[in-house]
Amino acid sequence: MSLKVQFITTRETSVSYQSTLQKVIVPFFRNKRRTHVFQQDNASIHKSISTQNWLKAQKITDLEWPAVSPDLNPIENLWGLLVRRVFKHGRQFNTIQELKDAIETEWNAITAAELRALVASKPNRMFEVIQNNGGETSY
Known part of the structure; x- marks a missing residue:
């Protein structure tokens, strides 16, 4: 990244x-x-x-x-991806620096293809929000 x-x-x-x-x-x-x-x-x-x-x-x-619209924002899924990678297999950290290092490592490992896929999901996100009358989506 x-x-x-x-x-x-x-x-x-x-x-x-x-x-x-x-x-x-x-x-x-x-x-x-x-x-x-x-x-x-x-x-x-x-x-x-x-x-x-x-x-x-x-x-x-x-x-x-729009207000209160996390399902429309691909960054929310990027944060989720990052969290899952950092804490994979229940990983724990002893220091703040260890946690920061893990976050930085995983952040740098996110590929352009993964980012493109998140952005490409935007039309589907919008469609689901409309279909659900502004309610929760699968994103």
């Missing part, structure tokens, strides 16, 4: 979130065509006026996202 996993050590605020984005997302977007759109959920630090103004200043387009 080309983006490095970021470990947050404090409770995130809009300002600390923007700092994280500055380190990781801004360089990524600067190295890519301007056709990319940034997807995030509706967490208050993501949708604060401060963060929205910051994204505009960085010329990063933020995808509008």
